Amino acid sequence: MRRYLVRKLTIYFLTFFLAVTIDWVIPRFMPGNPVQTMLSRVALRAEAVEVLRGYYIRAFGLDVPLWEQYLNFWRAVLRGDLGVSVYLFPKPVSRVIAEAIPYTLGLLVPAILLSWWAGNKFGAFAARRKWLDNTLLPLGYFLTATPYMWLGILLAWGFGVALGWFPIAGGYGFGLTPHLSWTFVGSLLRHWFLPFASLFLVMFGGWAIGMRNLIIYELEADYAQYLESLGAPRRLIRSYAFRNALLPQITGLALQMGTIAAGAVVTETVFSYPGIGLLLVQAIQNQDYFLIQGCFLFIIIGVLVANLLVDLAYLVVDPRTRRGMVGEL
Amino acid sequence: MKENKPRRIKNEFLYFALRNRKLRLGVSIVLVFVFLAIVGPYFTPYDPWAYVGPPARPPSRTFWLGTTMFGQDVFTQFVYGLRPVFLVGILGGGLATFIGTMIGFLAGYRGGWVDEVLNTFTNVVLVIPTLALLLIIAAYLGVRSFFMQALFIGCTAWPWTARAVRAQTLSLKAREFVDLARISGMSPWRIILTEIAPNMLSYLVMVFILQFGGAILNAATLDFIGLGPTRGISLGLMIQIALLWGALPLGMWWWFIPPGLTIALLVGALYVTNVGLDEVFNPKLRET
Numbered sequence: 001m002r003r004y005l006v007r008k009l010t011i012y013f014l015t016f017f018l019a020v021t022i023d024w025v026i027p028r029f030m031p032g033n034p035v036q037t038m039l040s041r042v043a044l045r046a047e048a049v050e051v052l053r054g055y056y057i058r059a060f061g062l063d064v065p066l067w068e069q070y071l072n073f074w075r076a077v078l079r080g081d082l083g084v085s086v087y088l089f090p091k092p093v094s095r096v097i098a099e100a101i102p103y104t105l106g107l108l109v110p111a112i113l114l115s116w117w118a119g120n121k122f123g124a125f126a127a128r129r130k131w132l133d134n135t136l137l138p139l140g141y142f143l144t145a146t147p148y149m150w151l152g153i154l155l156a157w158g159f160g161v162a163l164g165w166f167p168i169a170g171g172y173g174f175g176l177t178p179h180l181s182w183t184f185v186g187s188l189l190r191h192w193f194l195p196f197a198s199l200f201l202v203m204f205g206g207w208a209i210g211m212r213n214l215i216i217y218e219l220e221a222d223y224a225q226y227l228e229s230l231g232a233p234r235r236l237i238r239s240y241a242f243r244n245a246l247l248p249q250i251t252g253l254a255l256q257m258g259t260i261a262a263g264a265v266v267t268e269t270v271f272s273y274p275g276i277g278l279l280l281v282q283a284i285q286n287q288d289y290f291l292i293q294g295c296f297l298f299i300i301i302g303v304l305v306a307n308l309l310v311d312l313a314y315l316v317v318d319p320r321t322r323r324g325m326v327g328e329l
Numbered sequence: 330m331k332e333n334k335p336r337r338i339k340n341e342f343l344y345f346a347l348r349n350r351k352l353r354l355g356v357s358i359v360l361v362f363v364f365l366a367i368v369g370p371y372f373t374p375y376d377p378w379a380y381v382g383p384p385a386r387p388p389s390r391t392f393w394l395g396t397t398m399f400g401q402d403v404f405t406q407f408v409y410g411l412r413p414v415f416l417v418g419i420l421g422g423g424l425a426t427f428i429g430t431m432i433g434f435l436a437g438y439r440g441g442w443v444d445e446v447l448n449t450f451t452n453v454v455l456v457i458p459t460l461a462l463l464l465i466i467a468a469y470l471g472v473r474s475f476f477m478q479a480l481f482i483g484c485t486a487w488p489w490t491a492r493a494v495r496a497q498t499l500s501l502k503a504r505e506f507v508d509l510a511r512i513s514g515m516s517p518w519r520i521i522l523t524e525i526a527p528n529m530l531s532y533l534v535m536v537f538i539l540q541f542g543g544a545i546l547n548a549a550t551l552d553f554i555g556l557g558p559t560r561g562i563s564l565g566l567m568i569q570i571a572l573l574w575g576a577l578p579l580g581m582w583w584w585f586i587p588p589g590l591t592i593a594l595l596v597g598a599l600y601v602t603n604v605g606l607d608e609v610f611n612p613k614l615r616e617t
Contacts, residue, residue, distance in 0.1 A: 147592050
């Protein structure tokens with residue numbers, strides 16, 4: 001168990017290190033000069049441009065040798081100082097991100113957990129049942145192949161524009177300010193539902209299909225056939241198969257985190273939902289480099305934490321990992 | 330007798346391939362879109378960006394899929410936009426399959442510290458959210474092309490393939506025929522290419538199909554966020570432009586439904602093809 005955890009933590013630590021390094025390297029070594037881009041956005045007199053250039057170079061810390069810039073970057077990251085947003089000047093990037101986090105988590109956590117649970121249950125139920133398998137699984141393949149943004153657009157069009165049941169933009173009503181009241185919470189929920197539903201549906205398709213395929217493998221396994229020849233009830237065999245098939249699905253959850261994060265980015269963009277994803281897209285459109293760096297870093301940290309949680313869950317579910325019987329995953 | 334054996338296996342494969350409904354369905358859908366991408370542009374007299382008709386018209390006889398906000402022909406944009414989907418899918422997916430396979434072979438066959446280093450590297454890249462990485466790379470690049478998009482997607486999508494191929498290589502490495510080849514003095518790469526690779530060819534084909542579909546989805550997502558190629562048209566760009574110019578509140582469904590539906594159908598068809606192939610290659614999974 002210790003070996004398993006040490007191995008996983010090493011990988012996460014290396015990933016974090018690499019991600020921060022990438023975050024530092026890309027603005028500096030890519031073709032194109034962020035400082036120049038930002039200067040060209042403000043049409044000023046020549047001397048003002050020079051003053052501003054000096055400010056940006058100091059703000060980015062570009063006036064010291066590269067290795068020192070790198071160390072400074074690490075120091076700032078570890079202190080949680082991600083610079084000041086240009087697009088939402090003069091808010092610090094860490095505050096901008098902190099305000100967006102609740103929306104993203106509120107969207108993603110229920111969508112991930114519910115779709116995983118429902119998808120697995122449904123997939124296990126549909127496996128080897130001819131009628132369900134042939135009618136609903138093509139739908140599952142279609143769902144999991146759907147680009148997140150397109151399903152979002154489709155739902156927004158159907159339920160938002162055509163039927164008018166749900167609003168299609170924003171995190172809460174335009175006329176409201178965040179406060180604790182039934183009107184506000186109601187508005188929050190109504191805005192939350194469609195982005196949640198589109199994330200849920202795409203993920204649901206993936207889990208259902210994954211589970212269905214795994215159950216079919218499991219039902220072919222020796223233990224299942226042995227049980228069957230003993231005359232065990234089908235329900236019992238299926239429940240054993242389900243528990244075995246759940247393990248790869250847990251690993252799959254960790255592997256899917258990156259894709260899910262990407263799905264959240266585009267879904268939030270479709271619905272102008274004020275989470276990290278929309279923030280990142282706005283930062284890119286406004287070439288707010290500090291904010292881009294900050295959002296990237298936050299997404300990496302989020303994915304790493306999620307991976308760690310999945311690993312811990314795996315330890316709880318599979319006793320073999322605890323005893324060190326499974327070498328690596 | 331020795332002459333006959335491979336032919337029989339091939340025939341058996343073809344027999345099950347032609348009988349498999351999933352395979353037939355998946356391949357037909359993909360072929361329909363390939364056909365559309367190749368001949369479609371010859372069926373339209375317009376340029377994808379030219380203002381050729383009245384703005385915001387629903388589908389009609391002259392404009393098969395209606396027109397955009399600006400009076401561009403949606404059908405023309407659609408058939409032209411289909412080509413880069415295949416281009417990026419095949420190049421990006423192919424590159425990812427190639428990198429993943431090579432790293433998997435090397436790590437699995439060599440073992441030892443080579444495996445340790447490559448496997449750790451694979452696991453690290455596996456955890457990094459690909460799209461977030463692609464986003465910041467694309468955000469800093471002023472001019473972008475379809476080839477660059479394929480290159481980036483290929484360079485970031487390989488880790489799961491490397492892991493899967495490594496696991497397969499590990500199990501094949503322990504077989505007698507590989508030992509025999511090693512004793513006979515073959516070089517490691519020859520053993521990998523002539524002894525191990527042919528035994529997992531069916532698996533590699535399936536990996537490529539999955540990577541193909543994944544690359545299409547990744548490219549569409551990048552396009553949608555506005556980090557697609559700076560010139561040209563693709564299905565993802567169509568969705569982005571439609572949303573940007575308010576197709577949604579105006580209810581111009583003909584503008585955003587065809588491109589998204591096509592991506593979903595195409596990628597779904599690739600996945601179904603994959604399952605069909607799995608059933609053909611693996612007798613245990615065949616439906617009775």
